[in-house]
Amino acid sequence: MSSTKDNEPVERPRIVIIGGGFGGLATARALANDLVDVTLIDRRNYHLFQPLLYQVATGELSPANIASPLRAIVRRQRNCTILLAEVQGVDVEAREVQLADGERVVFDALIVAAGASHSYFGHEEWAQHAPGLKTVEDATTIRARLLAAFERAERTASAELCRELLTFVIVGAGPTGIELAGAISEVAHYALRQDFRHIDPTDATIFVVEAGPRALSAFPEDFDPVIRSALDRLEVTLLPKTRVTDITAEGVRVECEGESRWLGSRTVLWAAGVQASPLGRELAEACGCDVDRAGRVIVEADLTVSNHPEIFVIGDLASVTVGDHRLPGLAPVAMQQGQFVAQVLRARIQGDSPRERFEYRDRGNLAVIGRYSAVAVIGSRRWSGFLAWLVWIFIHLMEITQFRNRLLVLVQWGWTFFTRDRSARLITNSRVSSERSVSEPEPSTAKSG
Amino acid sequence: MSSTKDNEPVERPRIVIIGGGFGGLATARALANDLVDVTLIDRRNYHLFQPLLYQVATGELSPANIASPLRAIVRRQRNCTILLAEVQGVDVEAREVQLADGERVVFDALIVAAGASHSYFGHEEWAQHAPGLKTVEDATTIRARLLAAFERAERTASAELCRELLTFVIVGAGPTGIELAGAISEVAHYALRQDFRHIDPTDATIFVVEAGPRALSAFPEDFDPVIRSALDRLEVTLLPKTRVTDITAEGVRVECEGESRWLGSRTVLWAAGVQASPLGRELAEACGCDVDRAGRVIVEADLTVSNHPEIFVIGDLASVTVGDHRLPGLAPVAMQQGQFVAQVLRARIQGDSPRERFEYRDRGNLAVIGRYSAVAVIGSRRWSGFLAWLVWIFIHLMEITQFRNRLLVLVQWGWTFFTRDRSARLITNSRVSSERSVSEPEPSTAKSG
Numbered sequence: 071m072s073s074t075k076d077n078e079p080v081e082r083p084r085i086v087i088i089g090g091g092f093g094g095l096a097t098a099r100a101l102a103n104d105l106v107d108v109t110l111i112d113r114r115n116y117h118l119f120q121p122l123l124y125q126v127a128t129g130e131l132s133p134a135n136i137a138s139p140l141r142a143i144v145r146r147q148r149n150c151t152i153l154l155a156e157v158q159g160v161d162v163e164a165r166e167v168q169l170a171d172g173e174r175v176v177f178d179a180l181i182v183a184a185g186a187s188h189s190y191f192g193h194e195e196w197a198q199h200a201p202g203l204k205t206v207e208d209a210t211t212i213r214a215r216l217l218a219a220f221e222r223a224e225r226t227a228s229a230e231l232c233r234e235l236l237t238f239v240i241v242g243a244g245p246t247g248i249e250l251a252g253a254i255s256e257v258a259h260y261a262l263r264q265d266f267r268h269i270d271p272t273d274a275t276i277f278v279v280e281a282g283p284r285a286l287s288a289f290p291e292d293f294d295p296v297i298r299s300a301l302d303r304l305e306v307t308l309l310p311k312t313r314v315t316d317i318t319a320e321g322v323r324v325e326c327e328g329e330s331r332w333l334g335s336r337t338v339l340w341a342a343g344v345q346a347s348p349l350g351r352e353l354a355e356a357c358g359c360d361v362d363r364a365g366r367v368i369v370e371a372d373l374t375v376s377n378h379p380e381i382f383v384i385g386d387l388a389s390v391t392v393g394d395h396r397l398p399g400l401a402p403v404a405m406q407q408g409q410f411v412a413q414v415l416r417a418r419i420q421g422d423s424p425r426e427r428f429e430y431r432d433r434g435n436l437a438v439i440g441r442y443s444a445v446a447v448i449g450s451r452r453w454s455g456f457l458a459w460l461v462w463i464f465i466h467l468m469e470i471t472q473f474r475n476r477l478l479v480l481v482q483w484g485w486t487f488f489t490r491d492r493s494a495r496l497i498t499n500s501r502v503s504s505e506r507s508v509s510e511p512e513p514s515t516a517k518s519g
Numbered sequence: 520m521s522s523t524k525d526n527e528p529v530e531r532p533r534i535v536i537i538g539g540g541f542g543g544l545a546t547a548r549a550l551a552n553d554l555v556d557v558t559l560i561d562r563r564n565y566h567l568f569q570p571l572l573y574q575v576a577t578g579e580l581s582p583a584n585i586a587s588p589l590r591a592i593v594r595r596q597r598n599c600t601i602l603l604a605e606v607q608g609v610d611v612e613a614r615e616v617q618l619a620d621g622e623r624v625v626f627d628a629l630i631v632a633a634g635a636s637h638s639y640f641g642h643e644e645w646a647q648h649a650p651g652l653k654t655v656e657d658a659t660t661i662r663a664r665l666l667a668a669f670e671r672a673e674r675t676a677s678a679e680l681c682r683e684l685l686t687f688v689i690v691g692a693g694p695t696g697i698e699l700a701g702a703i704s705e706v707a708h709y710a711l712r713q714d715f716r717h718i719d720p721t722d723a724t725i726f727v728v729e730a731g732p733r734a735l736s737a738f739p740e741d742f743d744p745v746i747r748s749a750l751d752r753l754e755v756t757l758l759p760k761t762r763v764t765d766i767t768a769e770g771v772r773v774e775c776e777g778e779s780r781w782l783g784s785r786t787v788l789w790a791a792g793v794q795a796s797p798l799g800r801e802l803a804e805a806c807g808c809d810v811d812r813a814g815r816v817i818v819e820a821d822l823t824v825s826n827h828p829e830i831f832v833i834g835d836l837a838s839v840t841v842g843d844h845r846l847p848g849l850a851p852v853a854m855q856q857g858q859f860v861a862q863v864l865r866a867r868i869q870g871d872s873p874r875e876r877f878e879y880r881d882r883g884n885l886a887v888i889g890r891y892s893a894v895a896v897i898g899s900r901r902w903s904g905f906l907a908w909l910v911w912i913f914i915h916l917m918e919i920t921q922f923r924n925r926l927l928v929l930v931q932w933g934w935t936f937f938t939r940d941r942s943a944r945l946i947t948n949s950r951v952s953s954e955r956s957v958s959e960p961e962p963s964t965a966k967s968g
Contacts, residue, residue: 115666115946132581134943141714142940151716154670154946173674206947217564221603225622265590267600474934474942481930485923491591493923494583497564497603498655 082107083419086167086177088157088349090117090140092401093385094183096408098150099143104416108150109175111167115139115154118206119470121401122479124246126209128216128253129261129495130486133206135478138471157184157349162356162378179380181411182353182367186386186399189345189364196317200338203246212339214497216254219337221497224266230334236274237335239322241314242342243280244288245437248301250339251278252440255304260490276306277333279324281313281342286437286445288398293445296454300439314342344399350387357381362389362396371427372414373407382411390428397430401469406430436462441487531556532868535616535626537606537798539566539589541850542834543632545857547599548592553865557599558624560616564588564603567655568919570850571928573695575658577665577702578710578944579935582655584927587920606633606798611805611827628829630860631802631816635835635848638794638813645766649787652695661788663946665703668786670946673715679783685723686784688771690763691791692729693737694886697750699788700727701889704753709939725755726782728773730762730791735886735894737847742894745903749888763791793848799836806830811838811845820876821863822856831860839877846879850918855879885911890936 083106087094090112098110116137125131144150156170160182166174188202201211216238223235238254240247258274265271278285278301285297285308301308309326316323321334346365354361359376360368366389367375373388375381385404390397397403410428417424434448436458444458453461463483470476486492532555536543539561547559565586574580593599605619609631615623637651650660665687672684687703689696707723714720727734727750734746734757750757758775765772770783795814803810808825809817815838816824822837824830834853839846846852859877866873883897885907893907902910912932919925935941 115670115944132583132943133947134581134945137945138942139714139944141711142942142944145713153674155674206945210947221564225602225604262590264594265588472942474931474938474940477930477934478927481926482923485926489923491923493587493591493921494581495564495588495591496583496586496655498582498659 083178083415084109084176085179085181085415086111086175087181087183088112088167089183089185089385089387090114090152091120091183091185091385091404093185093404093408094181095140095143096405097181097183097384097411098408099147100409100412101415102147102149104149104412104419106149106415106419108147109153109177110140110144110150111153111155111157111169111175112140113154113156115141115152117143117471119475120204121466122470123203123206123209124249124253126206126494127203127212127250128257129213129492130253131479131482132494133209135475135482136470137206138475143471160349160353160356160381162353162381165380177380179382179415181382181384181408182349182387183383183385183404183408184347184349184387186344186346186364186366188340189343190340191343193317196314196340199317199319200241200322200340202340203250210496210498213495215337216257217495217497220258220262220266220269220271222336223269225268232269233275234321234334235336236269236271237277237321237333237337238274239277239279239333239335239338241279241317241322241338241340243278243282243285243308243310244341245286247278247280247339247341248285248297249438250341251276251301251306252304252438252443255306256441256490257492259305261492261495276304277309277335278306279309279312279314279322279333281311283310285310288435289437289445289447290452292452293454296443296445297439300443303443304440306440344386346387350383353381353383364389372425373411373428382414384408384411390430392430400435402433403430436465438462532627532864533558533625534628534630534864535560535624536630536632537561537616538632538634538834538836539563539601540569540632540634540834540853542634542853542857543630544589544592545854546630546632546833546860547857548596549858549861550864551596551598553598553861553868555598555864555868557596558602558626559589559593559599560602560604560606560618560624561589562603562605564590564601566592566920569653570915571919572652572655572658573698573702575655575943576652576661576699577706578662578941579702580928580931581943582658584924584931585919586655587924592920609798609802609805609830611802611830614829626829628831628864630831630833630857631798631836632832632834632853632857633796633798633836635793635795635813635815637789638792639789640792642766645763645789648766648768649690649771649789651789652699659945659947662944664786665706666944666946669707669711669715669718669720671785672718674717681718682724683770683783684785685718685720686726686770686782686786687723688726688728688782688784688787690728690766690771690787690789692727692731692734692757692759693790694735696727696729696788696790697734697746698887699790700725700750700755701753701887701892704755705890705939706941708754710941710944725753726758726784727755728758728761728763728771728782730760732759734759737884738886738894738896739901741901742903745892745894746888749892752892753889755889793835795836799832802830802832813838821874822860822877831863833857833860839879841879849884851882852879885914887911 087110119136122136158168158170190196219235223232258271262271312324312326350367357375367383368389373382384407386399414424436446438444444462446453446458534557536559568585571585607617607619639645668684672681707720711720761773761775799816806824816832817838833856835848863873885895887893893911895902895907
């Protein structure tokens with residue numbers, strides 16, 4: 071059946087949302103009580119709580135714990151239809167979204183919240199050796215590679231190969247990179263500690279390569295000593311002011327202040343660049359507006375595209391500059407933008423004059439550094455250490471969409487807290503039949519890359 | 520490093536176990552306090568609790584809830600080494616297990632517990648259209664197909680295609696087939712009930728095709744009325760005395776008492792035949808013993824292979840006949856066999872005369888038919904309905920290996936009981952980009968097929 075609902079009265083505006091992430095979902099939910107027809111298009115059947123994806127990648131949580139079916143979320147919102155489909159493009163003049171299967175969805179207003187994926191800064195060939203962390207498949211791929219590295223180390227007779235297998239390099243010292251590094255350290259030092267007979271997993275070496283001078287550069291410099299001591303305790307080595315110049319199956323070549331260095335490693339993870347969905351660039355071309363270097367659409371103050379007040383771009387796909395800095399690609403930004411767009415649409419429908427400018431209310435910023443430690447800036451307050459970690463736990467538990475998932479995550483965190491064990495340690499999607507097959511890229515990487 | 524441990528005193532017997540399922544793991548654990556070196560070889564890094572796999576396939580549980588890392592299970596058993604590897608063959612004369620990567624593992628005693636996979640009775644071409652349920656990848660493949668069928672039905676304009684998409688055919692009315700049928704009925708009638716806007720999931724039609732005259736034929740005939748009324752309540756149609764003659768991407772051709780019938784269906788699941796691991800046939804040829812029709816090794820009364828008292832075959836790979844019926848391929852059989860083999864080995868090492876005959880203590884048999892209903896034969900007692908269902912829940916919770924998993928499963932069962940919702944409803948490993956891509960076999964099927 072057609073989702074355009076031609077048989078319904080035309081006065082009910084058709085709002086089409088592309089993307090069921092934080093931004094798109096917030097828009098849809100904010101329109102729950104309005105006399106509109108909302109169509110939410112996503113190629114996945116679930117909303118993913120990305121901030122905890124690194125815990126899936128490191129075997130603490132299961133994918134379903136952080137992924138809620140979109141249909142279940144909007145089940146009681148009768149004005150919202152979910153369309154599981156791949157978007158091919160937008161016909162701006164005809165006001166139609168084109169789907170990959172040929173169907174066209176007509177809109178009166180369009181919200182594009184298609185998000186971002188990894189950017190390898192023009193080195194797409196690195197993707198196969200250094201998977202990033204954006205999707206469930208990315209997370210299970212990283213989980214399989216991480217665990218397979220220890221398995222291969224246990225079986226190899228070569229001391230050099232063993233050292234390379236127990237060396238983990240993470241590119242990028244933003245929140246994702248630091249969270250991954252901390253979790254891998256916990257895996258090596260606690261979860262796997264007594265599991266092997268020939269190797270000692272605590273011999274693992276973990277590097278975080280960062281082009282800038284500091285880890286977690288979104289946080290004030292006052293935190294540097296706390297971050298440094300937390301990384302020391304985790305035995306994570308930060309390499310600041312260091313650029314990646316090559317990545318192969320055997321390791322990473324880096325350059326620091328003119329000096330080149332080879333880091334032999336069989337597990338390299340990418341937590342550096344993001345690149346906006348290609349839909350952004352296409353849309354910008356069609357509308358005659360600009361994109362920034364990462365492909366984000368530079369939108370107007372009310373989040374619309376220039377000359378097209380019916381098309382909004384929000385979330386990681388939008389480039390919004392306040393003063394001299396760009397709003398970061400964070401869930402709270404996307405959610406507030408979604409709520410703002412819903413308000414604008416509601417005002418237009420009711421004939422009121424809509425708000426003209428999106429303003430981000432920065433409620434704070436949090437990053438976890440291994441177990442028991444985090445840094446937090448909330449309003450004018452700054453926390454670090456165990457207290458910040460408790461704040462982080464509380465906020466993330468509250469934000470997970472379904473009550474059941476909240477309970478399951480709590481049980482698993484509680485278990486990990488008391489036993490330091492992790493049980494979601496599955497190597498799936500690949501059988502570890504030989505060394506060769508383990509080092510080959512997983513099929514899911516190829517797909518999501 | 521070599522797992523043969525040449526540097527240890529030779530008098531410590533080297534026990535090699537192939538397969539970390541119920542049989543292999545029971546053997547390894549029963550040898551925990553003996554002066555032996557145990558090497559457990561599996562190509563997976565986890566033990567899978569297969570009896571609950573159908574709940575992963577139908578979105579109630581996550582894979583990690585029913586899969587425990589093998590290394591974590593034997594962590595404190597210092598005489599046991601886990602080898603994550605694919606077995607290529609057994610050199611019976613040299614007493615060596617050959618691994619796919621070229622390594623050889625020497626044994627003094629070998630326990631082969633490599634299990635079984637699906638048998639399509641010579642019609643391997645059916646595998647792509649009718650996945651079976653043996654592995655985690657099978658379960659996530661079935662889950663994706665099941666959910667994608669509803670998604671496609673929601674979007675199609677053709678009433679006929681919609682009907683085919685909402686028709687589910689399960690081949691085989693044994694415990695797995697009946698459990699799957701019941702769970703799919705629950706998904707259609709409760710979990711998805713309000714999730715769609717264009718289709719009514721409760722319109723789903725579920726057929727179970729069974730070649731024999733009865734469903735759950737391992738249970739006494741007295742249960743037939745109970746089983747029938749439970750299936751009626753679930754709106755599952757049992758087609759007894761019906762053979763499958765063809766399976767395509769569009770449906771199943773069946774024959775009942777000479778009459779042919781076409782069941783148009785886009786989701787066909789295979790729960791009919793099992794086929795022993797090819798390792799059984801190779802081993803039997805090398806040792807000069809026989810296999811049965813399903814490729815199971817016909818073993819001696821003490822579970823050894825003829826003329827080779829150092830080689831045991833147990834679990835689904837072994838054919839053990841007591842009186843005139845063969846022991847079924849059930850977890851309790853495999854576990855008791857593993858414990859028996861450990862006793863035999865212990866007696867031999869200590870110079871005692873080992874038990875000469877494995878005897879299965881049948882503690883009972885259980886099968887679940889949808890929610891709130893089950894049939895159970897335990898000793899001389901027979902239960903059915905809600906009470907049997909509670910017994911089933913209790914026994915399965917107790918048997919899941921890790922305490923944490925027990926808690927997670929309990930939370931999720933409790934949630935499903937009270938809300939009838941299922942949240943592990945993820946379509947992963949494939950993006951539903953077009954109708955064509957959904958109907959293509961998933962990569963994981965091709966692998967495990």
